Amino acid sequence: MKPHISSNLHAQSERKQLAPKLMFFGDPHGELESVITAIERCRPEAIVLLGDIQARQLLHVELESILNLTEVWFIHGNHDTDSDADYDNLWGSKLADRNLHGRIVEIAGFKVAGLGGIFRSKIWDPRRPVEEAAFPSSDAMRRTMKREDQWRDGISRKHRSSIFPDDYQHLLRSGPADILVTHEAPAAHPHGWQALDELAETLGVQLVVHGHHHQNIDYLAEGLMTAAAPFRAFGVDMGSHLAWPLVLPEGAGSESLSQDLLDLAAQAFGEAAQAWLNRPHELLDGQTPAAFAAKGGLEKVRRMLIAIQHGGVV
């Protein structure tokens, strides 16, 4: 099933006059016009480009028209090291310090963790123990190289988009976070990685968004993950985007929930209340408690929360 990622988002956003907090864009591969158009229309607080950006000129020049409309963040992808131009238009840009790779940054009220690049077995196959990696870090790799083999006094351009164990492990220890953005996919994708699920779970994120595979995938809707999974996962296609929090049906925004329900959720889940309200639940036909309550199911959600807090039949 195709997810409701982008096709109906514009219309919903315009109808509700509700700017999304965050928008995630799939691999642009140089086509930044659709990114600019979406930002002008939706006015998100911030955006994250999910790698393979390949801007045709310096990224801040390419995105100049929207830099005063939103906050731009990104992770790099494997193709961002394909050529000197791909590399320089990203890492030479004034936006280079907006790379989320290997760190967690608070963006639009969410703690967003980033892991750019891809796993390459010549560096580290994450199915194998870290000790078996060819190099623990880019610096360790550089020290083994003759000067004439180096690129700009460091490792090859290609491996600047490889994931080194130190990058991964540093991020693993940097939690908690709310959202994890990666170029590679989590394990639910046929070409995904269990190491990313472990990272997401260790960080305690409620959402994982990835690029790289040029597919829109709502893993829950497609039955590739269950509502009981510890996080919600989406893949975003080239030229598409995902808005977060998800745009709920008309009138189903959390702002329309009764204070009583919000209080009950807070009593049951503490700081995780909002995350629970926005995560699809199998007892609610896969809908989020927030959406279910707003569409007339308030009493059922109330009973669930009371049962969770005090025990009893849901």
Ligand SMILES: [Fe+2]
């Ligand atoms: Fe890629």
